[in-house]
Amino acid sequence: MSTYIPNIIFSGFFIISIYFFINNIKKIYRNINLGIPIDRNDNKKQRWIQMFRIAFGQSKMIDKPVVGVLHLVVYLGFLIINIELLEILVDGFLGTHRVFAPYLGSFYNFLIGFFEIFAILVLISVIFFLVRRNIIKIKRFWNDEMKGWPKNDANLILYIEIALMTLFLTMNASDLWLQTNSNNPIYISAGSFPISQFLLPLFDNFSISSVILIERSAWWLHIIGIFLFLNYLYYSKHLHILLAFPNTYYANLESKGKFSNLKSVTNEVRMMLDPNADPFSNPSNDQDISKFGASDVFDLSKIQLLNSYTCTECGRCTSECPANQTGKKLSPRKVMMDTRDRIEEVGRNIDKNKGKFKPDGKELLNNYISSEELWACTSCNACVEACPIGIDPLSIIIDMRRYLVMEKSAAPSELNNMMTNIENNGAPWPFNQMDKLNWKNEL
């Protein structure tokens, strides 16, 4: 006698996990939209190409060949094994078992075999990743900002992947055992099992009903694991599997050396330089009087906030940063992690206060990122170049310096001297501009 209880339970799990997932995505979307709009809708074709190349094609991961290939395996495994998810979902809703098998025939065998090979490759790669992080202790995974949750998060993702792949292979192995050893009509002969066939001896002393229990448990735990993992993303650096795509689409297409020219400043400077300007002739609307630079996440652009959610804390930026390499406090990865921590804190504040942010006396500057970190940057773009998914920590550093200098006059005193020199004599040093051609006399 079949009942509909499993189908209902399955549908319930599905609906709940999708509900929470959509809710979380909405929150991310809302939080990103707290940022300043920035127009990155130009050159659509070039943007699609960039996304295809960097996110879909993983072109920058290959900079580090070994880990690049391992990551590619996990990524392809994720894409490919998720095709199987489609069947699992249909089976779950309809109470069927391997519903596609009769329709696909031998192609089904090929697919299942293909998934199994990827599953074992993913397992191997993930174990490699765990070894690199925890036993070889690759330096960039052990910086200060990686203590606590970031470290646990990274390991947890890898453990979950091991669990999911193991469940997937166990499910297949017990299914294969039942296909050959039981007369249960549910376990039709379908699929090829190049990897899980080696697990068959494990079930030899088991009764048929125990193996059915194992098969069902593995099937359920696997899909529930996927539902949970989907909802874990929101709390994890693992969000990059989704956000790498929009992030590379919207990433900067221009020369990395080109820093934005603040429009609000241009208007004021033109006014200052034009002797005929009448400051009252053009009543600028008050909304335009914005703050210069950034001291909190509200002053950053939407793209910068998207960057922070996309960061997967790999630390390639930090390991290339000349300031970090020479022991300074600055770590571009920490800049991104701090930005995300702050925007999430702001988001929780909004949730708590009925959709309105209640000032909490905190800011990204000082509460998260110190000016010592900001002033250590050489603006060399090594971090931007190193990021495999198009994140730009430098732009945040510069925006925060702008706030320090233009709103707080809080530049290091030597820089104030340099700027006074530029203002007075057109050079960062105290030389007279009239002497600028003196070198000619030395020829």
Added chain:
Amino acid sequence: MNKIEINTFSELLSQGKTPEILFWVGCAGSFDERAKKITKAFANILNQANVSFAVLGSEEGCTGDPAKRAGNEFLFQMQALTNIEVLNGYNIKKIVTACPHCFNTLKNEYPDLGGQYDVMHHTQFIKSLLNDGKLTVNGGSFKGKKITFHDPCYLGRANNIYETPREVLKKLDAELSEMKSCKQKGMCCGAGGAQMFKESEPGNKEVNIKRTEEALETKPDIIASGCPFCNTMLTDGIKNKKKDQEIKVLDIAELINQASDL
């Protein structure tokens, strides 16, 4: 050697001549004792190649690069708009500069503010002179010498110019060896982002010392660069390592100037 002629735009225009190219000297090239040598070497190259050029002299201000990287957008834009007024006033179309910071700012950040010019870094310009046969080099004196090239951040990563300076260096018949971090991964000298003008934050090493160590690993006779600030940082670096007797830090313009003198 012929007397090198340096004219300003205003002098030439008053004589009814219109120079084709502006040589933007920059603050380091004008005032820094070491960088002035680079300026003179490049001016000599321009003369030898019979390039029609002029400088702005006292009409040249700071591009505003260090102010902008320090976060002072006001000061940057004041400099930029003042310079653009001068440049547009002389109807300048083409600019060459020996400083990657000036190059980057003029090329990338002036257009939005109304300053559209064809801007070249001096290594690009030297390459075109060599390609056009306007300049010939005799690399003989560099034969057997080992040169390592340090990529200036504002030429390399900022503007994706990696091969041009290397192509020019190859004309010298020297042995080019790369540092372990070069091109896209080239390490900064430590001067950019206005660091040149301040003490660095607490750490365990100066950036220029670390970069110098990387350069020394290649056991070079010459460390070449294309930026007056990198030059200062690396020169300080080899002095610190007490290697300044054996190893020279030279700009590509100086190397080409030496080779074309023969």
